[in-house]
Amino acid sequence: MAAREYGQYCGITRALELIGERWALLLVRDLLVGPRRYSELAAGLPRIPTNILAARLKELQDAGILRRAPRSRVIVYELTPYGRELEPVVLALGAWGFKAMGDPRDEQIITPDSMTMALRTAFRPLVAADLPATVYATRLGPAELLVRVDGAALAVTRGDGPADLTFAAGPGIRRLISGELAPDRAIATGVVEVLHGRGELLDRFASTFHLAAA
Known part of the structure; x- marks a missing residue:
C-alpha cells in the first residue's frame, strides 16, 4: 500500500x-x-x-x-x-487531459507506449465499424507504430510493416486528432508527411481517431 x-x-x-x-x-x-x-x-x-x-x-x-x-x-x-x-480510467483521464495539453515544451518527449495509449484513447470504434479495414504505419517522433483497424477492433504494435498509409508527424498531430486542422491542411502545411499510400486515407485516420479539444 x-x-x-x-x-x-x-x-x-x-x-x-x-x-x-x-x-x-x-x-x-x-x-x-x-x-x-x-x-x-x-x-x-x-x-x-x-x-x-x-x-x-x-x-x-x-x-x-x-x-x-x-x-x-x-x-x-x-x-x-x-x-x-484501470484501463477505462486511464483512457478517460487521457481524454480529459488532452483538452489542456496545448503545444509541447522542448523537454517533453513522446514514447511508443504513451503514443499507443493516446491512439487507444482517441479511437472511435463506432465510426471505425463502418469503414474499410485499414493499416497505418505511423512515425510519431521517435515512436514507430503499426496501427491496424478492422471494424471496431484496434491493434497497435511497435515497428514497421506493410500498410495502406505510411505517414510521419510530430506533436502537431494533436491538431489533426482534435479536428483543429483538416487532413488536407495537415499535409499541405507539413504537419503530416505522407510517405506511402494515398493521402486521402488520412481523412479516414482523422475520422477514426478523434478527441475533442477544449
Whole structure:
C-alpha cells in the first residue's frame, strides 16, 4: 500500500491511496500496453529516479495491481486482472487531459507506449465499424507504430510493416486528432508527411481517431 493516507472512508480516497503517488499511474499506463521488464519501464519514464521506480513497483505489487512474472528467463512486470480494470480510467483521464495539453515544451518527449495509449484513447470504434479495414504505419517522433483497424477492433504494435498509409508527424498531430486542422491542411502545411499510400486515407485516420479539444 502507498505511504500516503487521507483518513477518509471513500472509494475515491482508497483509489488515490493505491495509485495516486507520483509516477504510479504512468507505470499503469505503460503496462496497459503490455508486460515490461524493469529496464523497459525505466526507459519509458526517463525522469523517474531508480529508487522511486522500485518503490512504486513494490507498492503496486503489494496492492495487487501488478505482479512479477518470469518470461523467457527474465522477470517482467504485468498488470493483474484487478490492475487491468484501470484501463477505462486511464483512457478517460487521457481524454480529459488532452483538452489542456496545448503545444509541447522542448523537454517533453513522446514514447511508443504513451503514443499507443493516446491512439487507444482517441479511437472511435463506432465510426471505425463502418469503414474499410485499414493499416497505418505511423512515425510519431521517435515512436514507430503499426496501427491496424478492422471494424471496431484496434491493434497497435511497435515497428514497421506493410500498410495502406505510411505517414510521419510530430506533436502537431494533436491538431489533426482534435479536428483543429483538416487532413488536407495537415499535409499541405507539413504537419503530416505522407510517405506511402494515398493521402486521402488520412481523412479516414482523422475520422477514426478523434478527441475533442477544449
